[in-house]
Amino acid sequence: MLTLKNISFRYRGRPAWILQNFSFQANPGDIIAVKGVSGSGKSTLLHIFCGVIPKLINGYFQGDVFIGNTDLAELSLPETAPHMSLVMQNPDLQLFFPIVEQELAFAPENLKLHPYEIEKRVAGTLSELKIGHLRYKETANLSYGQKKLVTFASLLTLDPEILLLDEISAGISSTGIEIIVDILKKRADSGKIIIIADHNPLLLGLAKKTIDLDEINNGPDLHIQ
């Protein structure tokens, strides 16, 4: 279970509140869509979920985030990652190994899994996403869409309980999106919480719950300081 309690946030030096007294709860198996016009705070909200706000990004932050009964404030970012992890919009910010296979093996290696299990996750994910041909390719030479698929794959090999996806569909072919949709359905059925900020109708269509930032931002609460 993922809970936001009375979250307020605005960036330092900027008067506008992105969120004010916002509360939300997600249960295992939930797929949640984050909607809103460009600049409404979709990425900001994902950063709050995973703790990058307030731990890395400064600003005025109030409220609590809980994973189950654990207060996120008590966990460091590396301690949070196995529970909850984010695929960022720009894949270049997230890939840091020369070879795709190394990128995918990094997370399960850090979880100290048995080499057999690491191989199982890497090979399984590659075949699930139908990108087996990329396994020994250099990450720097991949196309934008391939890089996005590899960052998504590295989230799958980490296998956190909560998956945060920021514009995962950008640059992905329609076949690729169908594959991603299938994977997300399966993960939700197995009890994962999936939070999607996207504009793609197929992905948004998966969601049973929606956080509509336009609605929240136009609500009466926001203007009371």
Add this chain to the structure above:
Amino acid sequence: MDPIFTFSDFSFGYLKHELLFHDLELKVNSNSVTLIQGDNGSGKTTLCNLMSGLLTRHKGQFLLENHNMDKLSKKDISEKVVLLKQNILGNIVAATPEEDLIIWQEKFRRKCSEDDNEKRMKAFQLYNMEEFLLKPVWELSHGQIKRITLAALLLNSKKFWILDEPFSGLDSKLISILENTIKDRKNKNFGTLIVSHRSEFHTDFIDEIYRIENQGILKV
């Protein structure tokens, strides 16, 4: 209709033994809207980069209007075509939206006209950017940065546009603004090439659709 780009017997690969395009035949019209589709890694971005002169060393014939691409300088090419890169930060050269568009106007053109300020403001207004004109780029969201690049395109209205995934990260309102801009251009005989995965296009303004497959390109 005059082709702006002509590929004939064209081959290109990043590695000697791995061709991305082999014997490609393609004509891109200068005054129509062309859509290019293809799987991830099939070479869509590569094609855009070739057409804007960022990649060289191809084999076969490759013409911009009637000139051999090999013989043209980057400057010659950039006077005819403008590229919107997929990786949006690759399009930004300045610290704020305002500065970025001023650089487009002052540095990349031979002459500056008096109505530059007005043109710039019009571009910003179209994409609802007045609020963050003077904000540093690193405080902007992905979608806001994308809007800078779309506004900058408007200052290059007389060039052929090559747009690599222009719609990704845009909400539906911004998508329709961009679509309308492309339609308006077409009515004024300025063409656009779009690389996109979107399938739900209002196809009324797209003249030709191609799909990259098996190192070649097929008309859809």
